[in-house]
Amino acid sequence: MYDILIHNVTVVTVDADFTILSNGAVALGGGRIQKVWRPGPDDPLPDAAETIDAGGGMVMPGLVNAHTHLPMSLFRGLADDLPLETWLDNHIFPAEAQHISPDTVAPGARLACAELLLGGTTTCCDGYFLVTHFAAAVVETGIRAILGQGVIDFPAPGVPDPALNVATAKAFAEQWRHWSTRLQPAIFCHSPYTCSARTLVAAKQAADELGVLLQVHAAESSVERDRLRREQGRSPIAYLSGLDLLDPNTLLVHAVWLDEEDLQTIAAAGAPVVHCPESNMKLASGVSPVPDLLAAGIAVGLGTDGSASNNDLDLWSEMDSAAKLHKVHRNDPTVMDAETVVRMATVEGARALGLDRQIGSLEPGKKADLIVLRPDRPHLTPLYHPASHLVYAARPDDVRHVLVDGRWVVRDGSLLTVDVEGLMAEVSELARRIKP
């Protein structure tokens, strides 16, 4: 007997063959996917403690948002359409210095997780400060998360003395390594232009010692690239490679400004990449050579970046933008086809995070992180190709059910783990202090 049976559903497995089963079924047990199949028309449905008729909708792996800064939901739309330096120096950094505190990061992160889960994202990879003050809140929402304490060579929220940045991040990772099966700690080293070589190396050593992921913003803007060239005589990627930082456990976030040699370096090291097209567009950072990264076999996940630079955590829109941006940028409508982009938002994102043996596709033995979409919406009618709909038409509100580890998190569009109304009131009250 299964715990949960979902039937009358189009199953988008995102397995190696991108198998799609119309009129399919998925059976869950022990928090894992037990069976994925197409029952014959006369086959009786197997017994399950709970049987869910999906009404002809789609079921697919939960989305993987591979780059977020959860508490920055507090700053959603605080400042937009500004030159990068003005935006950071006059708005975001001062707001962080003044308003990011042990009291504010948890509601900010909780709001972000609510948005993520309601929109079908079941896993996020986050990096921020004061993580010990919101890690438990993240776990409570029911999401799966990788969470890294930020390391930067400036005074930061919770780390006034930069000399303690790596030690602080390491202590968090050490403390949380075995705390939750759904939250894996990581170390989030901000970037090669805000961290010294010594800091970068120490952070990587700490991450390796604990067997956790190192996240690092790398080659995001041309300003960064030019600065590294000027100060280090090489590209950001060559610089990080020279410090021995690149391997499958170092997640390169953005990776926009890459030359051919950088690309080969990343591929040879097996380092994964997170592509954040909407943040890169909005901040005018540039266009990452994602089709080339994929062709080189590099694991490329998708991320929204924080809510201050997007301004939402909508991975459906991110899929749509990823598919369309590269088509127009390459002058080729065949690049970044829908299946490729769905993979990036699920199993390739999981691979980038080192989680693809556990999540990212609907295959027996994997953890039961999955989402069921509503069947009955005009913008999803008619249905010819599920992958096309997922990339070019679906949106967060199409998500009806969300399960993580086989447990209900969103049911019929309602988040079961958070008092969303109360939380929004709390964040709105904080916002009145942030911008009176």
Added chain:
Amino acid sequence: MYDILIHNVTVVTVDADFTILSNGAVALGGGRIQKVWRPGPDDPLPDAAETIDAGGGMVMPGLVNAHTHLPMSLFRGLADDLPLETWLDNHIFPAEAQHISPDTVAPGARLACAELLLGGTTTCCDGYFLVTHFAAAVVETGIRAILGQGVIDFPAPGVPDPALNVATAKAFAEQWRHWSTRLQPAIFCHSPYTCSARTLVAAKQAADELGVLLQVHAAESSVERDRLRREQGRSPIAYLSGLDLLDPNTLLVHAVWLDEEDLQTIAAAGAPVVHCPESNMKLASGVSPVPDLLAAGIAVGLGTDGSASNNDLDLWSEMDSAAKLHKVHRNDPTVMDAETVVRMATVEGARALGLDRQIGSLEPGKKADLIVLRPDRPHLTPLYHPASHLVYAARPDDVRHVLVDGRWVVRDGSLLTVDVEGLMAEVSELARRIKP
């Protein structure tokens, strides 16, 4: 006494000053906006037949989708990620030849209007074939529309003999000129590469004679530009200008491949433009120089294009893409700021269609085409700047109420004018014939 009073609402007027009234109110009467104001805390609310508490949400002008092909919702996601010629010649044109008929255009158009209205679009400008067979269906949905019968120098659905293309379009415009206050006929001349000079001139003459808008796809792709240069010795815009087609009543759709002279030609003629960023991205057509068009004072509306090339009719996503695409393309995060983009999706779109004296902003005397957004959604929390939210975070499902001409069309997320369930079943049945 007013007909409808909406209060406890942030009013995004989109007037010349982009006035925003928090804790504002809007009063409607006789299908028009009568009053827009911020009531004092102790002011009694005026009498109205119906008083709507918006719960702290936003009210704004209904969105204007300035370029659609409504019946193509039948082909949503039928073929994607293909070279343009393969997509057209092997998929779209054959599907149109085989499946676009008097029996299919109405359900296709109705589905598109349902999607538009549910997502807060109250006006669309459409061009397609067999329009006499779906014009009434469009009116019945409650949307405001400009609808042009297609003119093309090939056999087309309903016009097997191209020699009759302009006459057919003119007959429709003549017949429908006074049929409905919400549907204005137009003539939709497909493009300078699919219509001869003679056809283009005849279509324009017919449009002028009847005082209706001429829509024309122009300078969409580099292939078109190269072909016009080769065959006519000039750019598509210079060619159309040479035929005397450009004036404020000729709507140039796409306008991607423009040189400096084209831009001056358009501005001098006062011809309006529709920008369709997502279609241009998905088909890899190119990036229209929209910031330059705006700087030249040209009226630029936003359009989704048809569902076969987008694949939805979501003008929120189109706003988001418009803002972000030009930032990354220009390497400047300050271009296409949120207010500018909201204007394009409302009052500038109305101006492009010649409707800005009637609709496009919440100002007394204008027709009461307006939408109310839900207040209570995580991805819209907190709220610092309404325009930022509208462009970078809002989405179709945030639309709670929609009124056109002061009449309810969508209430609490339900479309009152169409049996949406029955319609989706009908279109899905048609789709099984289109792709068995």
